[in-house]
Amino acid sequence: MLTDNIFNVTGVKNSYMRPRIVAFIPAHNEEKSIRDCLEGLADQTLPKDIDLDVYVIADNCTDRTEERALQAGADFNLNLVVLTTKNNKQRKVGALNTAWKHIYGDNLDIYFRKLTQWQEVYKQSIKAVLGMDADSRLAPNALNYLWDGLMSSRNIGGVMAKYTMRMPKKKSALAKDDPHYEEKIASGEYGGPLTRWWTHQQKQDMASWILDIQYHGGSTYVLGGQATLFRPEALQDITEENKLDGPWQDESDVEDMLLTWQLQKSNWKTLVSPKARCFVDAMKSYHTFRQQRNKWQSGTVNLLTSKDIDVKTRHRGKLWRAQIKTFVDLITRVLFLLLLTVAIATDQFYWSWIWAIPVVLASILNMILAIKTPMHRTIDVVMAGLLISPEIYLWANLVTFCQVWLEKMAAHKKDGWANQYNAEGGKTSSKLVHGIILATLLVGIGVFLCINYRDFLTSQMVQDALYPYLMSGWVVLTYLTIFASIYMVYQIWTLRGRHSA
Known part of the structure; x- marks a missing residue:
């Protein structure tokens, strides 16, 4: 287990640290899903000579997300740190930037402290940053596929996994005398015919989008936040060019799309992996689906029409x-x-x-x-x-x-x-x-x-x-x-x- 004292080491000179991938997982009240997400990371076969460090950001949580994450990290033998936020007004964006600043420093901190030698060594050892949602799960070997895609060319800034909505199990298969019946139904793990049908429509919609992107060469206008592997230099470019305290911004409801456009503006390629798969949760009801799609559609329209955000994408047309x-x-x-x-x-x-x-x-x-x-x-x-x-x-x-x-x-x-x-x-x-x-x-x-x-x-x-x-x-x-x-x-x-x- 990593601890928050990982950087408190002195006397570093001519040090070497194995190359690593760091995973940022923002989690707002995700006590029911965080273990499954971390288990998926533990199942990954890492690229040769590459380590994996996991940062779970317990963002304004009022449940047991932090406790469940620490327990899962110990059970699955993960190098894991839990960071906590209080009164974070920027939601997912703020959580992601909290993890970023924990490693790369906070330029907006009035008490800004220069990174120690050990922190510099650790920062230089990071070769990829994995952004994940707490209710997502990577399929076996997905991280390897993402890594291969990212390392296939120097100008690739990010590679996204193919997303597949998880189909709820049949509600009829769950015994009604199960003591956890109501809890399992509420979690979305089980669903009736209508829920399963609605999930498939979202899954087919996502499949149609991915097939279209692959037909046109794999370049995407949005690197989804559910599972994308970034090149750290690309994220640093965004931070420095836009004078930010972190790569992610809350100027848009679709922060992942804004980030992708900024990467493309800086001449980084953004791709969808043809092999890596990530299982994500669908919206189980019409109401939650509408609110999610309203956010996506509104964010896209605002980016297309806004004169305040000076960024364009090659996919604008x-x-x-x-x-x-x-x-x-x-x-x-x-x-x-x-x-x-x-x-x-x-x-x-x-x-x-x-x-x-x-x-x-x-x-x-x-x-x-x-x-x-x-x-x-x-x-x-x-x-x-x-x-x-x-x-x-x-x-x-x-x-x-x-x-x-x-x-x-x-x-x-x-x-x-x-x-x-x-x-x-x-x-x-x-x-x-x-x-x-x-x-x-x-x-x-x-x-x-x-x-x-x-x-x-x-x-x-x-x-x-x-x-x-x-x-x-x-x-x-x-x-x-x-x-x-x-x-x-x-x-x-x-x-x-x-x-x-």
């Missing part, structure tokens, strides 16, 4: 195209529903087989993605082919897209991290049921009006008045459909390779 693609998806669906409703209500709907083309392509695309998603189930492939799951999941993301851009136009900026923490802690509730009731009510009113005023709506006067608008709408929708179809053909083409998610 790709991110804007993704925003446009989502907007087109939204307009296509809203326009189709509107035109279909008016056409049926006025008895002017005519079926065209061109509408079957995007449906067939979407079915093929989603089945391929479901099959390429790690640890998929047969039911997942079937639901993807029927387009039930992808369409529901897409609408959830479209709602987030609309909310973020509407809030962007508002004066008040919401705290994405606080909203996500509150949602995961059960302090806020979803408005999904309210939305479903409202939608059902509106549909019911619409159906009632169409039935009761059918003679008027199908009269020649109304049909003649609406016909030009309907035709113009269908023409616009046809062009949007052609665009979507071409894009799906392209996506299917990119999936033909042997890349794995």
Whole structure:
């Protein structure tokens, strides 16, 4: 076990210390997950002649995170230090920078102390910094793969593992007389059919993103905080060039994306490993998912549009195209529903087989993605082919897209991290049921009006008045459909390779 006195050694001269990887694990009330995370690190086969030191940052904890981490470190024979923060206002960013300053010094400390000779030797021995979330777990040999990727070229600043959401065990497999039944259900270790289905949608979404990145060479615009191996020199460049007290900044809700863009600005490559895998927790409910995606989407939009943060990414065009693609998806669906409703209500709907083309392509695309998603189930492939799951999941993301851009136009900026923490802690509730009731009510009113005023709506006067608008709408929708179809053909083409998610 390492201790906080690791650096308190005097008389260092011509010293040598074995090269090492240091892991930074910020943990805010993670007593239930920290042991599993540390066990995953203990399972790693380290690169030859490389040591591993683990720093768990117990960040504003009110539970037994520190105690559980120390116990796990002793049980798994890890070189482990637990750092604690009090009244840290910067959350994950502050926790990560606490670990950084513990090793590299704090330039903002008014009592700044020059590093001792031993600290300098220790600092020079660090060849890679692993940033991990406390609820993540590296697959066996993942650290080796990340190391090989980082050391394959001098200009690589960070390599991220491929993320796979952990599927909850079947709730039915848990005996109800188990004394820990409620605790296990609350932990998310077990889940019902709906939770497992929702987890797979997030897993397939992540798989689609990783496959796309690998097809385009492996360069990524975000090195996710769940498991990324950084080159220390790259992080030092960010700290010095931006005059910071640590590499991570809280100017954005997506601090990992901001850091990645800064690395690219300094000409460091940022890649996704084709082999290293990390298992991460999914959002188990619609509400927590929405809050997480709101934070991600809002942070991305703010980085793309902010004039205060002077940093750009070589992937900027790709991110804007993704925003446009989502907007087109939204307009296509809203326009189709509107035109279909008016056409049926006025008895002017005519079926065209061109509408079957995007449906067939979407079915093929989603089945391929479901099959390429790690640890998929047969039911997942079937639901993807029927387009039930992808369409529901897409609408959830479209709602987030609309909310973020509407809030962007508002004066008040919401705290994405606080909203996500509150949602995961059960302090806020979803408005999904309210939305479903409202939608059902509106549909019911619409159906009632169409039935009761059918003679008027199908009269020649109304049909003649609406016909030009309907035709113009269908023409616009046809062009949007052609665009979507071409894009799906392209996506299917990119999936033909042997890349794995």
